[in-house]
Amino acid sequence: xxxxxxxxxxxxxxxxxxxxxxxxxxxxxxxxxxxxxxxxxxxxxxxxxxxxxxxxxxxxxxxxxxxxxxxxxxxxxxxxxxxxxxxxxxxxxxxxxxxxxxxxxxxxxxxxxxxxxxxxxxxxxxxxxxxxxxxxxxxxxxxxxxxxxxxxxxxxxxxxxxxxxxxxxxxxxxxxxxxxxxxxxxxxxxxxxxxxxxxxxxxxxxxxxxxxxxxxxxxxxxxxxxxxxxxxxxxxxxxxxxxxxxxxxxxxxxxxxxxxxxxxxxxxxxxxxxxxxxxxxxxxxx
Numbered sequence: 001x002x003x004x005x006x007x008x009x010x011x012x013x014x015x016x017x018x019x020x021x022x023x024x025x026x027x028x029x030x031x032x033x034x035x036x037x038x039x040x041x042x043x044x045x046x047x048x049x050x051x052x053x054x055x056x057x058x059x060x061x062x063x064x065x066x067x068x069x070x071x072x073x074x075x076x077x078x079x080x081x082x083x084x085x086x087x088x089x090x091x092x093x094x095x096x097x098x099x100x101x102x103x104x105x106x107x108x109x110x111x112x113x114x115x116x117x118x119x120x121x122x123x124x125x126x127x128x129x130x131x132x133x134x135x136x137x138x139x140x141x142x143x144x145x146x147x148x149x150x151x152x153x154x155x156x157x158x159x160x161x162x163x164x165x166x167x168x169x170x171x172x173x174x175x176x177x178x179x180x181x182x183x184x185x186x187x188x189x190x191x192x193x194x195x196x197x198x199x200x201x202x203x204x205x206x207x208x209x210x211x212x213x214x215x216x217x218x219x220x221x222x223x224x225x226x227x228x229x230x231x232x233x234x235x236x237x238x239x240x241x242x243x244x245x246x247x248x249x250x251x252x253x254x255x256x257x258x259x260x261x262x263x264x265x266x267x268x269x270x271x272x273x274x275x276x277x278x279x280x281x282x283x284x285x286x
Contacts, residue, residue, distance in 0.1 A: 063125060
């Protein structure tokens with residue numbers, strides 16, 4: 001009598017792959033970040049299902065891939081090429097009404113129920129930190145310290161560095177006042193961070209979402225017209241974070257997603273990124 005071939009259901013193969021990937025990531029991390037077998041069992045039991053990450057290779061996008069690589073949460077990247085106007089697709093706007101990356105969908109939110117969508121990189125980091133109870137202090141004082149430095153990045157370093165990059169590198173009309181204004185403000189902010197790091201390894205207690213949020217905005221320091229050597233405490237912090245395996249993996253993924261990264265190259269890209277109005281966004285939505 002011939003035997004019927006044995007088939008393993010795909011769901012079990014997928015679950016096995018997730019736990020093996022998660023376990024390997026934990027075992028290759030520094031011991032202070034290693035997770036228990038209870039966390040591994042959560043993966044096999046389906047408690048940490050796939051996160052959909054709508055992403056492009058910008059500092060704000062890097063924040064989220066760094067966090068996800070640090071925690072080992074299973075996720076899938078959905079590239080949103082902002083130079084081609086993919087941020088105006090209706091399915092993306094349903095997740096990110098501000099037509100900006102990153103945005104995410106958590107198919108297994110805390111407490112269960114329907115998937116939760118989150119946009120804005122700072123909100124995503126805070127959500128994921130609360131979900132995993134990782135990279136944010138659990139006491140009120142420590143949490144407040146972390147959150148205020150996360151907001152410092154969102155309200156200060158990110159916007160000012162963005163304007164500096166625009167007027168210094170992308171604007172066709174070089175306006176000395178604007179270039180000096182934002183370059184100097186970024187320099188001031190680097191000084192704030194350098195002072196903060198003078199007597200501590202990380203921005204807010206242990207390594208946290210504050211460090212994760214700030215680091216990608218320091219990476220392009222040369223385009224910002226800054227020198228790391230002028231800020232020795234920040235440089236020490238920068239070098240330490242750059243060497244983290246999860247950070248290396250996150251930036252390797254960026255190269256896979258966008259191997260030809262290099263700024264704005266065409267008039268069409270310029271118009272898409274810098275010519276947006278309420279009417280143009282509505283017209284572009286498709």
